[in-house]
Amino acid sequence: MKKTIRNILILLSLLSLTGCGSQVKEIKIAEQYGLAYAPLQIMKEKGFLKEALPDVTITWVKVANTAVTREAMLSDNLDVGFIGIPPFLIGYDQEMPWKIMTGLSKSPLGLVTNDENVTSLSDLIDNGKIATPQPGSIQHILLTMAAERELGQSDIFDNQLVAMKHPDGLQALISGSQVKAHFTSPPYLFQELDIKGNHLVVSGDDAMQEDFTFIVGVSTEKFHKNQPYYKAVNEAIIKSIEFMNNEKEETIEILTKSYDMEKSVVEDYIYNRGMKYTNEIKGLQTFIDFMYQEEYLSKLPKVDDAIW
Amino acid sequence: MVSKKCYKWIGLLTILIIWQLSTSLKLVNPLLLPSLIDVIVTLINGLIKGDLLLQLINSIGLILIGLLIGSVLTLVMGYLGYFYSFFDENFKMLSAVFHPLPGVALLPIVIIWVGIGMKAILIIILHAVLWPMFINLNLGFKSIDKSLIEAAHNNGASKWQLFTYVLIPEAMSSIVAGLKIAWSRAWRALISAEMIFGAVGSIGGIGWFLYERRAFMDTKGMFSGILLVMLVGIFVEHVIFRHKKII
Numbered sequence: 001m002k003k004t005i006r007n008i009l010i011l012l013s014l015l016s017l018t019g020c021g022s023q024v025k026e027i028k029i030a031e032q033y034g035l036a037y038a039p040l041q042i043m044k045e046k047g048f049l050k051e052a053l054p055d056v057t058i059t060w061v062k063v064a065n066t067a068v069t070r071e072a073m074l075s076d077n078l079d080v081g082f083i084g085i086p087p088f089l090i091g092y093d094q095e096m097p098w099k100i101m102t103g104l105s106k107s108p109l110g111l112v113t114n115d116e117n118v119t120s121l122s123d124l125i126d127n128g129k130i131a132t133p134q135p136g137s138i139q140h141i142l143l144t145m146a147a148e149r150e151l152g153q154s155d156i157f158d159n160q161l162v163a164m165k166h167p168d169g170l171q172a173l174i175s176g177s178q179v180k181a182h183f184t185s186p187p188y189l190f191q192e193l194d195i196k197g198n199h200l201v202v203s204g205d206d207a208m209q210e211d212f213t214f215i216v217g218v219s220t221e222k223f224h225k226n227q228p229y230y231k232a233v234n235e236a237i238i239k240s241i242e243f244m245n246n247e248k249e250e251t252i253e254i255l256t257k258s259y260d261m262e263k264s265v266v267e268d269y270i271y272n273r274g275m276k277y278t279n280e281i282k283g284l285q286t287f288i289d290f291m292y293q294e295e296y297l298s299k300l301p302k303v304d305d306a307i308w
Numbered sequence: 309m310v311s312k313k314c315y316k317w318i319g320l321l322t323i324l325i326i327w328q329l330s331t332s333l334k335l336v337n338p339l340l341l342p343s344l345i346d347v348i349v350t351l352i353n354g355l356i357k358g359d360l361l362l363q364l365i366n367s368i369g370l371i372l373i374g375l376l377i378g379s380v381l382t383l384v385m386g387y388l389g390y391f392y393s394f395f396d397e398n399f400k401m402l403s404a405v406f407h408p409l410p411g412v413a414l415l416p417i418v419i420i421w422v423g424i425g426m427k428a429i430l431i432i433i434l435h436a437v438l439w440p441m442f443i444n445l446n447l448g449f450k451s452i453d454k455s456l457i458e459a460a461h462n463n464g465a466s467k468w469q470l471f472t473y474v475l476i477p478e479a480m481s482s483i484v485a486g487l488k489i490a491w492s493r494a495w496r497a498l499i500s501a502e503m504i505f506g507a508v509g510s511i512g513g514i515g516w517f518l519y520e521r522r523a524f525m526d527t528k529g530m531f532s533g534i535l536l537v538m539l540v541g542i543f544v545e546h547v548i549f550r551h552k553k554i555i
Contacts, residue, residue, distance in 0.1 A: 067522050074339055087523075094525045096339060129424065134523040159511075162424055163519065177423045296524075 027053070027229055030069055030081040031060040035186045035269055036105040036215045037082055038255060039240040039277055045254045046243065048236040053229065065165075066137065073098060079223040080233055082215050084138035085287045086296070092306055093297045097221040099308045100284075101230070102237050106276040107214040109142060109204030112192040113181040114173050121150045121202055128180030129162050131169035136296065138204075138214065139183040145290055146207035154294050173198070185214070187269055212283025224308050241277045244270075281307065342528040351532035359511050364536060367513030370426070371494040374433030378490060381434075382441040383476075390449055390475065391467050399442065407439035411497040412504060429501050436497035437490035444486025448479025488549060495537065 027049070031040060043049055049058055061078050063069045066087040072078035074096065082104055091098060111121075111130070118124055132140045140161070148154035162179065164172060166188045172179035173192060181201060182192065192198050204212070217237060224230050244251045248271060255270065256263045269275065284303050291297045324344060330336050331343035338346075354360035388395040411432040418428045452475065460474045476483070502515025512520075514533055521529035 067525075070525055074337075091525050094339065094527075096525065135520050136523045163523075172424075175420065177419075178425070 024057075025055060026057040026059060027223075027233065028059045028061050028077060028079045029233065030063045030072070030078055032063060032082055033259070035275055036107050038251075038270060038275075039104055039237060039244060040082065041258045042243055042251060042254060043236050043240040045258065046240070048239045048243075049233060052232040052236055056229065065134070067134065070096065073218075073220055076220075076222075079229075080217060080219045082217050084214060085212070085216055085284060086138050086141040086291060087136055088216060088218055089287060089291055089297060089301070089306070090136050092301060093299060098218050099221075099224070099306055100216045100281060101219045101224070101308050102217040102234055102279045103213040103281040104215040104217055104237065104241075104277070104279070106212065106278065106282070107185055107204075108189060108274040109139060109183070109185050109214065110189055110193075111143060111146070111181050111183045111201045111203075112173065112189065112198050113201050114176060114198050115180055116197065116199070118180065118201060121146060124160075124181055124201070125151070125156060126160070128160070129178045130157055130160050131162050131164040131172055131179050131182045131184075133166065133169075133184075134163050135161075139185065141287070141291065141296070142204050142207040143183045143202075144294065146202045148290075148294075149207065149209075150202075186273070186275065190269055190273055208283060208286060210283060210286060212286070213281050216281060219308070230308075238279055241279055244277050339525075339527050342531055346528050347531040347535060350528040351535055354517075354529070354532055355536075360517060360533075360536070362511055363513050363517050364540070366511065367498055367515070368540070370429060370513065371433060371491070371498060374430055374437055374494055375487070375490060377430075378434055378437035378441055379487075381438055382445055382486075385442055386445045386449065386475075387467075387471055389446065390471070400446075403439045403442055406435065407443065409435075411436045412500045415501055415504065429498060432497045432501050433494045436493040440489040440493060441483075441486040444482045444489065445479060448482025448486075449475055451482070452478040484549065491544065492541075495541075499537070 029040075029049070031037075031044065044060060061072060063072060063078070063081065066083045069078065069081040069083050070087065070091050073081055080101070088098075088100060113124070115123075115128075118127070124130065130143070132143060134140070143157065144154040147156050162172075164179075164182075166184055169179070169182040169184055170188045170192060173182045174195065182188075184192065193200060204214075217233075219230065219233070248267075252263060252267050252270065255261075256266045259266060284306065288297070288301060288303065288306075292300045327341070328344040331338065331341060342350075351360075355364075385395070385399050389399045390396070414435060415428070415432060418431050422428050422431065456474055456478060457470065460470050465473065498513060499515035499518070502513055503519045514537055518530055518533045521533060
């Protein structure tokens with residue numbers, strides 16, 4: 001019996017050890033593809049962060065989506081991540097030790113349909129499937145917001161929703177199967193709208209009725225405590241955004257290479273169709289109020305508490 | 309002394325106790341490993357107040373339909389394969405080609421063909437259950453004592469009589485083994501299909517529940533979904549398949 005107790009104690013102490021991280025000179029930062037994350041690509045290619053912290057190893061971690069970002073930060077594999085405001089708030093509500101450090105981009109978002117008879121949201125009721133990324137994503141929340149605003153019932157489309165990654169949703173919309181509409185973001189939004197016969201039913205702005213930030217940068221409490229690193233990342237983001245807004249030629253060149261897209265398309269998408277790169281954070285209060293009212297959040301956080 | 313019958317529960321129980329202790333003593337972050345008690349409470353709440361019970365019934369229903377169709381097809385294939393070597397060779401070829409292929413790999417194609425929803429998932433489940441059941445049935449037929457079959461022939465049994473009175477009863481233990489494999493394969497197929505391509509029908513099944521809980525970062529919910537699948541597994545193993553020796 002004594003032996004058993006001893007063994008359990010050893011096991012427990014081993015378990016407790018795994019929670020501790022060692023202090024290494026490293027910043028683990030998320031790398032994501034998509035127009036809204038373009039400043040990160042610039043920061044990486046121009047080496048802005050490396051320049052500020054030459055002795056620190058900067059590890060770019062490729063993450064596929066919001067859930068992965070959250071899980072990577074939770075398991076200490078990521079210091080800084082970039083996600084939409086709603087998924088950030090869901091994590092914050094679950095007492096994830098993180099806050100917003102900066103805004104990254106604003107972007108047009110919208111619900112695109114392939115059915116010319118659909119002119120407003122009400123035409124979609126019980127009419128085919130609606131694809132969005134995962135539940136709780138900004139696209140899903142904006143759709144429920146629009147449903148609340150226009151039809152007075154936020155969950156009216158719940159039975160018609162299918163969760164699809166952006167490229168799958170695009171395929172489904174084009175192939176004209178059961179998916180009648182797709183709530184998406186650029187470049188998929190632009191690609192879908194460029195196809196004849198497709199049109200916008202509701203935009204993100206219609207749903208929010210105000211200016212809002214699409215992607216924010218978030219960091220863990222642990223990383224925030226390391227102020228020199230934290231400040232360096234924040235400054236590198238600002239520098240990258242300024243670079244994008246001032247050095248258009250070079251930005252287009254860098255992104256053309258990273259995205260493997262036509263130069264003219266990159267220029268059009270980044271500068272002419274409503275993408276805005278800025279570190280300001282907008283719309284947080286509206287998201288908080290709506291998500292609390294619709295019970296996506298169990299507590300009502302203050303805006304200032306959610307930002308470092 | 310503890311009776312031998314209880315041995316198998318000791319390991320499981322130890323894991324559960326260590327789990328609860330490590331969370332009670334706050335050794336781990338509850339977002340990574342929530343307390344066992346919280347998980348059980350979440351599970352019960354989900355079953356009583358939420359959609360979880362309906363989702364479970366939805367999942368099991370789909371699996372049972374898949375198993376039923378799969379069983380009928382297996383029997384037809386077994387019959388044709390046993391008596392006609394043309395079919396036998398072809399079925400063997402098909403099962404060699406399709407058996408190792410994960411259903412999830414077929415999903416994108418199935419979706420193009422039949423769309424998203426119940427039909428697509430059912431096809432994936434059918435694919436998951438058909439081949440192991442067919443292979444096991446064949447294995448059962450092969451291991452039957454030849455003298456029994458000859459005796460049936462000598463007594464003038466028709467093909468159908470031979471099939472129903474000799475082949476099937478004699479191969480029963482292989483058939484049950486095939487069903488067991490099919491059952492666990494069906495769960496895997498269903499859950500992975502739902503987690504990759506979203507809900508089936510309006511409320512979805514357990515796979516969708518896990519997907520949604522992940523999206524909402526509800527670790528307790530994720531654990532409660534996994535626990536539920538395990539409980540169903542234990543129930544099936546110990547209640548439904550327990551009597552296989554009697555058959």
